[in-house]
Amino acid sequence: MTASSGEDFEHICMFSLDFQENCNHSVGIFVGLNHDHVHWRQKSRELWLKEGDRNTGYFHRMANAHRRNNSLDRIMINGExxxxxxxxxxGIVTAFQNFLSEESGWRADIEGLHLNQLTPREAEDLEKSFTEEEIHGALMEMRGDKAPGPDGFTMAFWQECWPFVKEEVMELFKEFFEYGSFSKCLNNTFLVLIPKKGDQNAFVRGRQILDASLVANEVIDYWHKRKEKGLICKLDIEKAYDSLNWEFLMKVLRKMGFGSRWMDWMWWCISTAKFSILINGVPAGFFPNSKGLRQGDPLSPYLFILGMEVLSTLFRRAGEGGFLSGCRLRGRGGVVMNVSHLLFADDTIIFCKAEREQVSNLSWILAWFEAASGLRINLAKSALIPVGQVDELEEMAAELGCRLGALPTVYLGLPLGAHHKTSSSWDGVEERMRRRLAQWKRQYISKEGRITLIKSTLASIPIYFLSLIRIPKSVVCSPKEEGGLGIRKIDVLNKALLGKWVWRYAYEKENLWKRVIGVKYGQEGCGWRTKDVCGPYGVGLWKEIMKEADWCWESIVFKVGKGTRILFWMDKWCGNEALSQIFPQLFTLAGNRNAKVSEVWDSSLGQGGWNLRLARDFNDWELEQIGNMLNLLKDFRTSTEEDAVRWKRESNGVFGAKGAYKILVGSSACVFPNRRIWMDKVPTKVSFFAWEASWGKILTLDKLQRRGWQLPNRCFLCGCEEESVNHIMLHCTVVKTLWEIALAIFGVQWVFPESVIEVLLSWRGSFVGKKKKDTWNSIPLCIFWTVWKERNRVYIGEDTYSLLGFLEWLAAT
Incomplete structure (x- = not known):
């Protein structure tokens, strides 16, 4: 041992005493650097990267790019x-003041319309006092790095500081509840000038944006296969949120049964807002509005949907009166239903017969709605789309005042009227991925950042399409449990997302999309599923979705309520198998093999019991099977609840795409220490390096020699052995000393395995206690990272090796 090393060892005995102090100092430095990193990540608006990825240089570049793109040097207003x-x-301030000011004039009255109403109990519930639980719950659901007001305080501040600020917040809500007002300065808002961009969000619980697209395509498919003619009017509402008349909105709320106190709250929220406009990052103007709803306000979408309920009611009344026909679906068994329109936020399509009179009626309805609500249909962006060969099409488009469209087109971002095997439907997805890749600058993004980009952005871009449309027909794509990076296989993900529709059909109640599918294709199995889809492929989507029914139903079991929709012998309701499979001999004796659970349950037997209703008396040798069945059934009975389904692979009994994906991928015999590598407390770059080391993929000298590099192979740290992954990480004499010191701090002695992956597989920490468990679990990863950094530092000749410096670096890591 050299003199220098001897001096180092004199200090090592003090290392464990200084360990906590060094760590605390390093944490302070890390927090300061992390604040700077988070600041630039938020300014970059690159939400796909995690803060632990340390791509501050990339964030600088993207923030500067956003600043350049948002710079406003000139603008055209009123042609000048x-x-x-x-x-x-x-000019901008004046334009917005004029636009957000309501012009006085006549408004059509809606008193004659009958809107859906709240029950008195529902209205009373809305006016209950605010509880701390619901306020805190709403706060924690908000995105942490968003600032809702001009003061710049992000939601993360309020979330983290809730114990300190909750009393003031609760006092604010108490004052609002009692007096119906709060300080007007809290309602001040910045307006930001951005290009118009399509953005869809579901606002009604239980409904999804995909439902409307599925229904629209099935309606078109129905018309095509019956060779019927029809028209689709695709409407665009001009500046929808900004144009809604407040008096109209209050009338709607009153007619729907909302209480006066709740309406007063809504009026205060929308009428006390004041706006400043951010121009090149500097606020300009300060003015109120007298119409419209604020973009970005979580309350606005719900109020807007209530206003659009008037348009939906007008369409329904027109259908009942024969002024708009809609699409009349006639299904198997003679069941009939009518689909006249689909509304999703401000995206609207109307179905009607290809008749000029119907188009004229539609034009009058839209004009009346504009006169009542202030919401104007932008006819220049609306389209009249024919289905089949329609006569006088141009005249009907002129009657409505809109342009002509054609199928296939796009609705809610998905293909409408396109054949299911048309590869061109995916052109938009491919183009979005190309644009994202074009922005990917490798020199600015670390390896772990690239993985995050692929998993959170590139891999998620097609998910919206994959959730409804079947896609035309590596280690990295293996799960983390099997040593991969967890990047999902797109074809398997597609199957999992399509399978969700099979689950939703069984799980959900009476949604529109379910009624349309049930009428069009017919139902079987007591209404839990549709019949097999016959006939040729068209533009309908359900036939492809039904290909996933078999594997889905393998994971679905029934929860007995009344028992009127569950088959006693054929359905899985008292275990993971049907009774016909568990007791096949007794099934052959059943008097009615399609009997429902409610028919086998006999409520006249005292507190109720099971009457198997066999076709004959059972024999002595069948007695044991009867006893086994009754023993199995003793924990089950009917109730007053409705029958339901459960997804047996999830603890909450509800389908999850992630769990379904795992079912389809299947398990592997490969054992990999993924939980020892991918830990929340460890930076992603350190985990990624440990993943590379586990697979032996880091570029040690032996690896470089195999790639054809002509260089000597000697370990840079000990200088005695040839360098390999397992040597530099475990068996180098210098590194062994580091391992022994780290283990000695915890009072542990250990015989080292041969390889990195074996170390991680055998690393256990049950004896260190809960407080030290996270530190203990991170030791191997920190040592791997520290050793590699020190090795590279010595390799480039930056400094000579120092054991004490090595230990200090480990403590900091």
Whole structure:
């Protein structure tokens, strides 16, 4: 041992005493660097990267790019270009003041309409006092790095500081509840000028954006296969949120049965807002509005949907009166239903016969709705789309005042009227991925950042399509449990997402999409599933979805309620198998093999009991099977609840795409220490390096020699052995000393395995206690990372090796 090493060892005995102090100091430095990193990540708006990825250089670049893109040098207002900075600011403020001011004039009355109403109990519940639990729950559901007000305080601040600020917040809500008002300064808002961009969100619980697209395609498919003619009117509402009349909205709320106190709250929230406009990052103007709802306000979508209920009611009344026909679906068994329109936020499509009179009626309805609500249909962006060969199409488009469209087109971001095997439907997805890849600058993004980009962005871009449309027909794509990076296989993910529709059909109640599918294709199995889809492929989507029914139903079991929709022998309701499979001999004796559970349950037997209703008396040798069945059934009985389904692979009994994906991928015999590598407390880059080391993929000298590099192979740390992954990480004499010191701090002695992956598989920490468990679990990863960094530092000649410096670096890591 050299003199220098001897001096180092004199200090090592003090290392364990200074360990906590060094760690605390390093944590302080880390927190400061992390604050800077988070600041630039938020300014970059690159939400797909995690803060632990340390891509601050990339964030700088993206933040500067956003600043350049958002810079406003000139603007055209009312056909005139404004170029001077003061002119631009004044022109924009004046334009917005005029636009957000309501013009006085006549408004159509909606008193004659009958809208859906709340029950008195529902209205009373809305006016209950605010509880701390519901306020805190709503706060924690908000995105942490968003700032809802001009003060710049993000939601993460309020979430983290809730114990300190909750009394003031609760006092604010108490005042609002009692007096119906709060300080008006809390309602001040910044308006930001951004290009118009399509964005869809589901606002009604239990409904999804995909439902409307499924129904629309099935309606078109029905018309095609019956060779019927029809029209689809695809409407665009001009500046929807900004144009809604407040008096109209209050009338709607009153007619729907909302209480006066709740309406007063809503009026205060929408009428006390004041706006400043951010122009090149500087606020300009400060003015109120007298119409419209604020973009970005969580309350706005719900109020807007209530306003659109009037348009939906108008369409329904027109259908009942024969003024708009809709699409009349006639299904198997003579069941009939009518689909006249689909509303999703401000995206609207109407179905009607290819008749000029119907188009004229539609034009009058839209004009009346505009006169009542202030919401104007942008006819320049709306389209009249024919299904089949329609006569006088141009005249009907002129009658409505909109342009002509054609199928296939796009509705809610998904193909409408396109054949299910048309590969061109995926062109938009491919283009979005190309654009994202074009922005990917490898020199700015670390390896772990690239993985995050693939998993959170590139792999998620097609998920919206994969959830409804079947896609035309590596180690990295293996699960983390099998040593992969967890990047999902797109074809398997597609099957899992399509399978969700099979589950939803059984699980959900009477949604529109379910009624349309049930009428069109017919039902079987007491209404839990549809019949097999016959006939050729068209633009309908359900036939492809039904290909996933078999594997889905393998994981679905029934929960008995009344028992009127569950087959006693054929359905899985008292275990993972049907009774016909568990007791096949008794099944042959059943008097009615399709009997429902409610028919076998006999409530006249005292507190109720099971009457198997066999076709004959059973024999002595069948007595044991009867006893086994009754023993199995003793924990089950009918109730007053409705029958339901459960997804047996999830603890909450509800289908999850992640769990379904795992079912389809299947398990592997491969054993990999994924839980020892991918830990929340460890930076992703350190975990990624440990993953590479586990597979022996780091570029040690032996690996470089195999790639054809002509260089000597000697370990840079000990200088005695050839360098390999397992040597540099475990068996180098210098590194062994480091391992022994780290283990000695915890009072542990250990015989080292041969390889990195064996170390991670055998690393256990049950004896260290809960407080030290996270530190103990992270030791191997930190040592791997520290050793590799020190090895590289010595390799480039930055410094000579120092054991004490090595230990200090480990403590910091």
């Amino acid at each position: 270009w404004l170029t001077e900075d003061q002119e631009v600011r004044e």
